[in-house]
Amino acid sequence: MADMKAYVQQVLDEIVKRDPDQKEFHNTAKEILTSIIPVLEAHPEYQKDRLLERFLEPERTVIFRVPWVDDNGDLQVNRGFRVQMSSAIGPYKGGLRFHPSVNLSILKFLATEQVLKNALSGLPIGGGKGGSDFDPKGKSDGEVMRFCQSFMTELYRHIGADTDVPAGDIGVGGREIGYLFGQYKRIRDTYEGVLTGKGLTFGGSLARTEATGYGLLYFVKDMLDDNNIDIKGKTVAVSGAGNVATYAIEKAQQMGAKVVTCSDSNGYVYDPEGIDLDLVKDIKEVRRGRIKEYVEKHPKAEYHEGCKGVWTVKCDIALPCATQNELDLESAKTLVANGVKAVGEGANMPSTLDAIEYLQSNGVLFAPAKAANAGGVSVSALEMSQNSERLSWTFEEVDHRLKGIMDNIYAQAKGCAEKYGCKGNLLAGANMAGFAKIAEAMHAQGWV
Numbered sequence: 255m256a257d258m259k260a261y262v263q264q265v266l267d268e269i270v271k272r273d274p275d276q277k278e279f280h281n282t283a284k285e286i287l288t289s290i291i292p293v294l295e296a297h298p299e300y301q302k303d304r305l306l307e308r309f310l311e312p313e314r315t316v317i318f319r320v321p322w323v324d325d326n327g328d329l330q331v332n333r334g335f336r337v338q339m340s341s342a343i344g345p346y347k348g349g350l351r352f353h354p355s356v357n358l359s360i361l362k363f364l365a366t367e368q369v370l371k372n373a374l375s376g377l378p379i380g381g382g383k384g385g386s387d388f389d390p391k392g393k394s395d396g397e398v399m400r401f402c403q404s405f406m407t408e409l410y411r412h413i414g415a416d417t418d419v420p421a422g423d424i425g426v427g428g429r430e431i432g433y434l435f436g437q438y439k440r441i442r443d444t445y446e447g448v449l450t451g452k453g454l455t456f457g458g459s460l461a462r463t464e465a466t467g468y469g470l471l472y473f474v475k476d477m478l479d480d481n482n483i484d485i486k487g488k489t490v491a492v493s494g495a496g497n498v499a500t501y502a503i504e505k506a507q508q509m510g511a512k513v514v515t516c517s518d519s520n521g522y523v524y525d526p527e528g529i530d531l532d533l534v535k536d537i538k539e540v541r542r543g544r545i546k547e548y549v550e551k552h553p554k555a556e557y558h559e560g561c562k563g564v565w566t567v568k569c570d571i572a573l574p575c576a577t578q579n580e581l582d583l584e585s586a587k588t589l590v591a592n593g594v595k596a597v598g599e600g601a602n603m604p605s606t607l608d609a610i611e612y613l614q615s616n617g618v619l620f621a622p623a624k625a626a627n628a629g630g631v632s633v634s635a636l637e638m639s640q641n642s643e644r645l646s647w648t649f650e651e652v653d654h655r656l657k658g659i660m661d662n663i664y665a666q667a668k669g670c671a672e673k674y675g676c677k678g679n680l681l682a683g684a685n686m687a688g689f690a691k692i693a694e695a696m697h698a699q700g701w702v
């Protein structure tokens with residue numbers, strides 16, 4: 255029998271040698287490849303196919319200049335990216351991130367995660383990710399619009415309703431998607447579902463805004479129910495105050511949990527009486543302000559500078575919903591010492607690899623991002639379906655389908671973990687279930 259551990263190690267060594275600076279991408283490759291060895295052992299033909307080498311090499315990467323004019327009339331220049339990772343099971347699909355930290359390594363890690371996540375969704379979507387090092391924070395609407403128009407003036411060549419369908423991510427919400435869609439339509443003279451997360455008046459789907467946060471809670475509840483833990487009455491710590499965090503808080507509250515924290519990149523709020531979500535929405539969605547403004551209205555709540563402190567708050571359930579690597583080993587140790595029962599990842603790879611190992615080996619239930627936050631892209635795929643049939647479904651219909659999709663993803667991750675002898679390890683189960691589907695499609699399509 256071929257030594258699949260050696261094959262995996264050889265591929266991991268090769269990607270480090272080829273792109274030594276891409277740390278985030280190396281981490282995600284290591285996390286995935288080391289857990290899919292049982293699938294590779296069941297399919298030795300994949301080694302001859304050089305399937306892992308192809309799985310980790312984007313089908314296409316586009317990098318481009320984005321010039322735009324600021325409110326002072328000065329020219330600014332940013333860098334734009336689109337990583338088209340895999341079209342094995344459908345058109346490339348995945349968000350755009352606008353944040354100063356954006357680089358090729360981060361986008362390749364996100365695109366690789368997206369490929370597996372989209373496979374788990376059970377819907378016909380491939381994986382991609384893109385964005386820019388542009389920072390929308392502090393920019394006027396006019397500046398954001400001019401940036402988005404310039405970004406799309408290059409991106410439009412590479413996307414399309416049946417080719418590649420971007421959506422939002424950090425720094426890209428309804429406002430940005432609207433400007434991007436307007437420019438695409440203007441250049442292409444075509445009204446098509448080329449982006450998801452659109453406004454409801456121009457082809458957006460009801461429940462897309464809520465989907466990632468709601469989906470996270472559907473998944474976490476499945477995991478808790480399976481372990482005879484009732485979410486009702488539990489104390490929850492959430493990080494972030496953006497799209498995912500906001501609707502995770504909303505659904506957790508609807509399920510009867512008490513959410514006591516939220517945060518942004520400056521610091522976190524602890525409200526022992528429970529987070530006032532209307533106020534968070536007003537600060538973040540309406541005024542685009544900072545989370546520290548929360549305590550002006552709730553003097554009993556505390557605001558602390560620095561975002562990692564959010565994991566020092568005692569809680570039963572922790573939901574990291576801000577960004578990658580925000581929950582490190584030290585945070586994991588504090589959470590365990592404080593009696594945490596479950597961690598559910600709303601953000602993409604918010605926990606470091608050593609934090610995950612620590613949580614799992616200390617009996618904490620762990621819901622991995624690529625499974626637990628798949629609700630957003632799943633409803634994006636439902637938006638694509640609605641656009642194709644030129645119909646709009648009700649909120650209830652979309653939410654009902656979302657719940658079914660999340661239940662199915664939980665069943666796949668759990669079932670695959672059991673089948674391959676790592677019962678309860680939903681991260682390994684999700685990796686194996688997603689990879690098995692992609693690998694089968696790649697094998698069937700030949701050496702492309």
Ligand SMILES: NC(=O)C1=CN([C@@H]2O[C@H](COP(=O)(O)OP(=O)(O)OC[C@H]3O[C@@H](n4cnc5c(N)ncnc54)[C@H](O)[C@@H]3O)[C@@H](O)[C@H]2O)C=CC1
Nearest residue numbers: 423424425466494495496497498518519561576601602630
């Ligand atoms: N929007 C979506 O549908 C999906 C988003 N995700 C992931 O969820 C996470 C959050 O995305 P969104 O809520 O869409 O973005 P967003 O831009 O709406 O919100 C991001 C939040 O994280 C905070 N943040 C950013 N950098 C931070 C840092 N270094 N430390 C602490 N907080 C920081 C921001 O202040 C903001 O509150 C990201 O990892 C994203 O990739 C995953 C699946 C779908």
Ligand SMILES: O=C(O)CCC(=O)C(=O)O
Nearest residue numbers: 348349421423630631634
């Ligand atoms: O809705 C989409 O296509 C993007 C979702 C996304 O970026 C993610 O799942 O990380």
